[in-house]
Amino acid sequence: MAKYRSSVIHEIPVHAADDETATADEASDIADRSIGSIIGEARNLDASQIERILAYQREHGLRFGEAAVVLGYATHDDVMFALSRQFHYPYAPLERRNACPELVTLNKPFSAQAEAFRALRSQLMVRLYTEPERREALAVVSPQSGDGRSYFAANLAVALAQLGGRTLLVDADLRRPRQHEVFGLQARSGLSGILAGRAESNVIQQVPGIASLFVLPVGAVPPNPVELVERPAFGLLTRELLTKFDHVVVDTPAAASGSDFAVIAARCGASLLVARRHQSRLGDLREVSDTLTQGAARTVGVVVNEF
Template sequence: MDLLHYVRLARRNWLLILLSLILAVGAAIAVTSSTPPKYVATITMMVSGHDREGSLSTAIQAGALSQQRVQSYANLLPSHRVVSQIAKDDDIQRVQENITAQVVPGTVILRATVTDTDPVRAARLANDLGTAFTRLIDEIERPALTHKKKRPGDKDDRSGHKNDQPNVKVTMVDRADVPKEPVSPRPLVNLAIAVLVALLAAMAIIVLRDRLDTTIKTSETLQLASGSSTLGIIGYERDARRHPLVLRDRGRSSRAEAFRSLRTNLQFIGVDRQPKSLVITSCLPGEGKSSTSANLAITLAQAGWRVILVDADLRRPRIPSYLGIEGAVGLTDVLIDKAYLHNAVQTWGEPSMSVLPSGQIPPNPSELLGSEGMRRVLAQLTETYDMVIIDAPPLLPVTDAATLAATCDGVLLVARHGKTRREHVIRAAELLASINARVVGSVLNFAPARSSHHYGYDYGAEVKTPVSV
């Protein structure tokens, strides 16, 4: 998949993306408004070793001792012994959970933070924490006091003990100020994260659905699945269900132009073997093969072809309702010798086009379509007309279309955009190949049209479209 494919996916599913963004923004606002603000107060302390003799070697030793102690002090800072001096018994655990301590890398600086919903309380707890911690370290690091005999020149401290200073001490460098701005929630950050997550989730759903969706959406996919050229792409129009024929708007709609392109492409499919009988079918019902048959026959007739449209769908005939003709007498009556062929054929439209309706629905459609009488009818029609268009039932549910395809010159396979599946087209192509039927091409029906407006040409000349065989 290239970038253009993802852009098309996003455009096609813009409503899902918009809905995801709306939900994400709503969730971000709800979370932000329901989250109580939190304030952080920070203190800075420095760990230093005591240099007893004032020499260089002892100073180095004191510095090394400070480096060794500082990480242990960071772990000791939120301990129960320290926190119990600044918080009540029932509040110790909460305060512990909101204390963090870290060592500034490469230094003996210890930085502690206290998080609280009250800024004043956060600053007070942080300062009390620093005071309590320095007092604790002073107690821990002070050497055991021993009484010794006083020597001449020894200096006594106030308690009468010699050199009772702690080995390492902690000094609070910066006290905590009352924070003015909360650190959470952060509305803009929450909104940005929500939008980003929504976009990623929406695109993941769209791409996953596209990967799992095996319906035909491009002419290239249809061509690969059917193993034949895509001769036409018929655009979707809202009024196509109510007005299935291309005669409205004086034949200047986009669908009319698409069928003219299909007609042009049909002229190039067999230079040495031009088909005279063409079966038009689909994989499953509802893919538009009957409307394609009728419109292609009309377009051929408009170009001066002697064409006849045969309604060979003896199970669910649609041609009479599309053309507005009587279909009580037709193909089935000819096949069972209840009517002559020339009496069953009707003339329709201007320029005139011949139509052979299906007639009465028989109980054995497959047997009638595969009979010797059907072959004689087809032979007679191909001698009389330039093109015989046969509207056949779908391929996969019944065998009627396959039976006709085996005796006709070619098959045109119709697939519906976004409905026909690749595996269905592959099965249909394999079925036609197994009976040595000639698939002259395929048609992608109901494709999303960029514009449903007709071409605004006022003169009667036909617009030629490029051949895409």
């Protein structure tokens, strides 16, 4: 096992997205730009169109974005996107939303669903990060497939990344992985290869449009998921990831699929139990909770998913 003890992450290349990857200087430049400049670039407005908007703005005492919307040169969505760029708040442009419809925190950051994730994020920040010296990953668990566990883990990761800290979402569902589909990422290599001891490239991928969010997909689906996560390599990897990222969220397989969810949660240190409204059974939830309690993971809360 010496090969895993010698800094696992240093051997795992991180793939940065080609677009939307800004340096600190570039981010500062965006913040210093006017709304008009950002909208003009996004909508390919020429000088005469910009002047018409400015004239209408002065005449009616409006903001540039409001004037552009009234004149039909921009939409409300264009204005919100420009504001998000100024305030470094990840917000998917319209053309990217159809590709990742489940990411409500990115596609619809002002919706009731996104607000629910932000409220939960606030609760987790209090419960998980009260002791700076205690570093834990958060395993998202649920009794059955279809409870919304992967949807929940993905949107929670986006919400954490919107705070600005480096956030990693690990897809540890080695049975039915979905995070590569949710984010529209490649899945040729990933966690299964690392745990099997293979050297693979572009394992950790940056999410386009969110400079602080990264995803470690499963890669090839293995025939021995429980054995892979039970190896010491998974615990060592988790501990090292916690030194590289501010937040680590881990998607797990359904509890009904096998015991791997409990092993993963124990390696993470903390777990969050997700139930499906009007579908999850109290007995199943109690059984999952008891299993987590018997292990090394502490349960930081239970969430009822109604969306």
